[in-house]
Amino acid sequence: MNEPGRRRVPGSVIWAGLLIAVAVPIAAAAFSPQLAWRDPVYIGAGFAGVVAMSLLLLQPLLAGGYLPDLSVRHSRRIHRWVGTGLVAAVVLHVGGLWVTSPPDVLDALFFRAPTFFSVWGVIAMWAVFGAALLALLLRRLGLRFWVWRLGHTSLAAITVIGSVVHAVLIEGTMETITKVLLCTLVLAVTVKVLIDLRVWTTETRRKKKA
DSSP: OOOTTOOOOOHHHHHHHHHHHHHHHHHHHHTOGGGTTOOHHHHHHHHHHHHHHHHHHHHHHHHHTOSTTOOHHHHHHHHHHHHHHHHHHHHHHHHHHHHHOHHHHHHHHTTOOSOHHHHHHHHHHHHHHHHHHHHHTHHHHOOOHHHHHHHHHHHHHHHHHHHHHHHHHOOSSSOHHHHHHHHHHHHHHHHHHHHHHTTTSSOOOOOOOO
């Protein structure tokens, strides 16, 4: 039962807040002066990165079952679809940058780029690919679920850290204030979910029924 004097936040308020947190950074990026005189491929690559950052906010919320009006099964299903979208956004982001400047992308992939943000971007890219691969191979690997979960969430955490550092350091499409706020939300939600799910133990979180 709910504690006396405490009120639950309506689901509509939570969904509205999530929509604002995701949509505002994307809208702000649309008015970025960095887009002036850029070709369509570069702009598309930049927006793919912004979308990927926004999807990173959804993933832990879905994994932890924090979104209202969604059953655990539906949350996990949407989590998989959002994960697919995240991988696609990363591929479009890197692919677009490759089209505009192949030498810069090669230097980044081989950790030869002089820019520090490139290193974190590449780390995040390989981490998200690894997390997606583990998700695809869940049944084939034959691992105990808690071992698989630890590996998957560890790679997801590396993805979040690498993406946040990459986004904060780079002066690109994203507007500064909305970028910092989104990155802070992504980090806070990820830490909250990792703690609640107790991913470092063999135990699973059990939701208490009122």
